[in-house]
Amino acid sequence: MYAELPDFVGEYRITGLLGEGAVARVYAGTEPGTLRSVAIKVLREGHSPEHRTVERFIAEVRAVKQIQHRNIIDIYGFGALPDGRPFFVMEYLPGLTLQQRLDREGPLTFLEAAPIFAQACAALSAAHEHGIIHRDLKPDNIYLADERSGPPLVKLLDFGIAKLVTQQSSAALTQVGSTVGTPLYMSPEQIRALPLDPRSDIYTLGVSLFQTLTGEFPFYAESHAQTATMHLTQAPPLPSQVSDLLPIPEQAEVIVMRCLEKNPDARYSSMDELRQALEATARDLMSARKLSGGREARVSLPSVPPLPPGAPIPLSAEAALAGPHVAVFSPPVPSTAGDRPPRAAAETAFARLDLPHYPPLTTPVPGSLRTLPSGTPRVTPAATNVPAPSQSAPVPAEGQRQTRAARPAPTRRPVNGNTGKVVRYVAWYVLMVALGVLLWLVLSRFFHWPLR
16 A cells, blocks of 8 residues: 555554654554554664664653553554564554644643643653653644543653663663753753753653743754753743733743753652642632633732721722722712711712612611711702602601601401301302212112112
8 A cells, every 4th residue: 555564564454644753654554353443653764673763662662561551652562564664553542743733723721731731741750650751742742632522631652762760771772972852842951961850851841831832932043052052051931921822820830930940959849749730720720710700811919008997998089099909899089078077978979870869768767877967968869760759748857757647447347257167168068969969860870770
């Protein structure tokens, strides 16, 4: 089917080309018996069996089979073609890489990126527990498998240059003083070819998170050497300073900047700690977004100074905006209300609002609101549909209790309580007799009972 491959590789049938890189090609295939879809990774031509790339190719198979984690691509089998090139068969899941999603949709919000990187942290934590460092983390190696519901299932790819830090034999895969990896994502200690530990993967994952949130790299130059120098000498910019396409929460910036620390001791100590920080920040932002009605925005709330004891609360908009706090419900008060009592000033202020008006209270009110201080002007209501009080009804003076007008008591006919009971009993008796007669007539018709 393809120039370099027969129709079958081992027992698997080749059905198409999924992708290719500088080292290997990945083909789609099916298992004849079960028709299960698989992906087959085959080393490119030109690599002899003794080549270092072949050793790394085989090391990827060993690393993946050793970890056995849900978020790492599973490998079903391993073999060699007739020309000696190795291949391995791995699970195939429909989806796309994180880099392909960024190329298609642009940067992601933190709430979209947090579940992806939390799953990547879980996979890397399992790899670190087995003494394996990935060393080539980037969006191209983070695969997003489609799920029927919920966030995508993350699968880490390409453990070809993974290093076994617990075994000295793996040092043969990397020459002394040599550097392997992608310069745009490499940690400072990886650039210097120093001994690596899991915190190197934390730096590399932080670069990927920076790119996912902004669409840009923290360090980028025309040559790999200049990019590597920037990783070694320059401080990374804040994600919010690089791109303003999406709001980036300050908590997310704290996580990114801690991952990109030059000193490994200043980064997160483990992938589990980074995962917990991602999940906790995502929960806090989700709760804040629910409280704000679904809006996700970058908000900085100023501190509100406490008022001194006994100080009046400013009701005017000018007075409210003069301080560092914001008054939302304080209506404006006319400037002539300074010499009025507090209650009168408040009534005058609320009378200016666009609210429905009601006539003054004419019924007694308990407590201190029963009467107003002498000389306090009342709020004159605007024209409403409420009818004005009758002119004939005298209006009581202020402070005088209003009495209700006496109304004649309704006349009722005296009813004996036993009369109703007798009537009900007689009605029930008549009804039962009628039903008995009706039942007798029906039965006598069918059974020919004589009437006596």
